[in-house]
Amino acid sequence: MSAFEFSATPIEPALLAGALASPAAGGFAAFEGRVRDCNEGRAVTSLEYEAFEALGVSEGERIVADALRRHGASHARCVHRTGRLAVGDVAVWVGVSAPHRGEAFAACREIIDAVKHRLPIWKKEHYAEGDSGWVHCEHAGHAPPQAFDYTRQAALPQVGAAGQARLAAAHVVVVGAGGLGCPVLASLAGSGIGRLTIVDHDRVEASNLHRQPLFTLADVGQPKAEVAARRLAAYNPTLRYEPVARRFDEALGAELLAEADAIVDCTDNFAAKFLVNDLAQRTGVPAVIASVYQYEGQLQVVRADRGGSCLRCQWPEAVRDGLVGNCAEAGVLGPVPAVLGQLQAMEVLKLLLDLPGQLADEVLLVDLLVHGQRRLAAPRNPACAGGCVRVDAARPGPAATDVDLMLPLAAAVAAGYRIVDIREPMECAFEPLPVTGQQSLPLARLLEGGLAVEDGRPYLLVCAHGVRSHAAAEYLRARGHVNVWSLAGGLAAQAG
Numbered sequence: 001m002s003a004f005e006f007s008a009t010p011i012e013p014a015l016l017a018g019a020l021a022s023p024a025a026g027g028f029a030a031f032e033g034r035v036r037d038c039n040e041g042r043a044v045t046s047l048e049y050e051a052f053e054a055l056g057v058s059e060g061e062r063i064v065a066d067a068l069r070r071h072g073a074s075h076a077r078c079v080h081r082t083g084r085l086a087v088g089d090v091a092v093w094v095g096v097s098a099p100h101r102g103e104a105f106a107a108c109r110e111i112i113d114a115v116k117h118r119l120p121i122w123k124k125e126h127y128a129e130g131d132s133g134w135v136h137c138e139h140a141g142h143a144p145p146q147a148f149d150y151t152r153q154a155a156l157p158q159v160g161a162a163g164q165a166r167l168a169a170a171h172v173v174v175v176g177a178g179g180l181g182c183p184v185l186a187s188l189a190g191s192g193i194g195r196l197t198i199v200d201h202d203r204v205e206a207s208n209l210h211r212q213p214l215f216t217l218a219d220v221g222q223p224k225a226e227v228a229a230r231r232l233a234a235y236n237p238t239l240r241y242e243p244v245a246r247r248f249d250e251a252l253g254a255e256l257l258a259e260a261d262a263i264v265d266c267t268d269n270f271a272a273k274f275l276v277n278d279l280a281q282r283t284g285v286p287a288v289i290a291s292v293y294q295y296e297g298q299l300q301v302v303r304a305d306r307g308g309s310c311l312r313c314q315w316p317e318a319v320r321d322g323l324v325g326n327c328a329e330a331g332v333l334g335p336v337p338a339v340l341g342q343l344q345a346m347e348v349l350k351l352l353l354d355l356p357g358q359l360a361d362e363v364l365l366v367d368l369l370v371h372g373q374r375r376l377a378a379p380r381n382p383a384c385a386g387g388c389v390r391v392d393a394a395r396p397g398p399a400a401t402d403v404d405l406m407l408p409l410a411a412a413v414a415a416g417y418r419i420v421d422i423r424e425p426m427e428c429a430f431e432p433l434p435v436t437g438q439q440s441l442p443l444a445r446l447l448e449g450g451l452a453v454e455d456g457r458p459y460l461l462v463c464a465h466g467v468r469s470h471a472a473a474e475y476l477r478a479r480g481h482v483n484v485w486s487l488a489g490g491l492a493a494q495a496g
Helices: 013-019 053-071 101-118 160-168 181-191 224-235 250-257 270-283 335-353 389-393 409-414 425-430 443-450 467-478 490-495
Strands: 004-007 027-034 042-051 075-081 083-086 090-098 121-127 132-134 171-175 195-199 240-244 262-265 287-293 296-302 362-367 372-377 418-421 459-462 484-487
Touching (some): 013 075, 013 090, 042 075, 053 101, 160 335, 270 287, 287 335
Parallel strands (some): 171 262, 262 287
Antiparallel strands (some): 075 090
């Protein structure tokens, strides 16, 4: 039995209340919201309710669960009508059973108040004089679902009514609802993309908020995909939003791209970017891929349907995560991913509307410090005339050897390990290693061949949190240096 549901048929309070009966419940509270015959002095003959049901059910169940947990109630259920209702019909019913009456009253009150303010439900009143109108909904403003206005966009000669209809019929998959994903999603929703699938397995963290404006402090700990879908539904309720709170993998990607017109990579790791790239090559679905590093970013469009190049034309071997810092490691100003995300959204609209100036076999580089842009040629691999040969060759190899070593740095020194600090000079100056005799070698120099590994001695790579050192150790292991290890958890783990 669902804790929250919409019903197109009349609500029967007695049956609903009976289902909540429990010998352990000493208190029971119920609320019935009925259709009244007047509103602000005007005679009402009937009401209509419309709802974005997929999102409304998930949010309604969360509301009920939160109320039960907060007030210690035992069971609760809420049912909301949709469709046309006559005067006197029950529009919404809430029932709560609890050990004591105070708990039941409090939980019932919280549920009905939250339903009124948070769910994507719209009400239309029909008046005795024959007029009708959508009335104020506190969670979504005065506008009915069909009132979203695209006139300024449709006024463009390259868009018009036909272009707007193409956008309404389009399905775009956005992988990642973070610093890049938030502006992409907001712009695509504002443009009227009819179906948006939002894939993100992460939950909102406080450190996300300065660059991810779809979220608030109240959302911390909640799944990003679901929160983003709720915010977008409040912004433009006429569209279809599909939150997928799962890690993006090959099986999920193949399933989603079977019905997609475009996929947008908004992730912060290379494994996901190359997976999006490879799926785009195999399915022919256009992919718009972007990445951000501190004050810079780059953008590339993969068009296998037009015989275009892809990431593997420039990087045959996928870049290992950790070898280039993400936002958590390298830091980022909020406007940087916002600008790159808006550029991604623009490329999506250009390809859906077939506008001029689309990126083709090139990479756009953006430097926000100097407001510079460069378009670099990224030609297709000549061997890929009949299809991407490197994608087919990029199959998972044997599992990587565990390179992480968990022990105090002092013990590693005593055991003969050569300590190599691969942090940047600024990091080293701010927090020196608690041992002496280590070698300082920034990651970029290590990757350029700056570390001469001696076969007869073990090496221990150290960074702030063990991410870069893990990737660097795997990189060196893959090149035959089996005596290289990574300090598990990095310097941060030593403090504990």
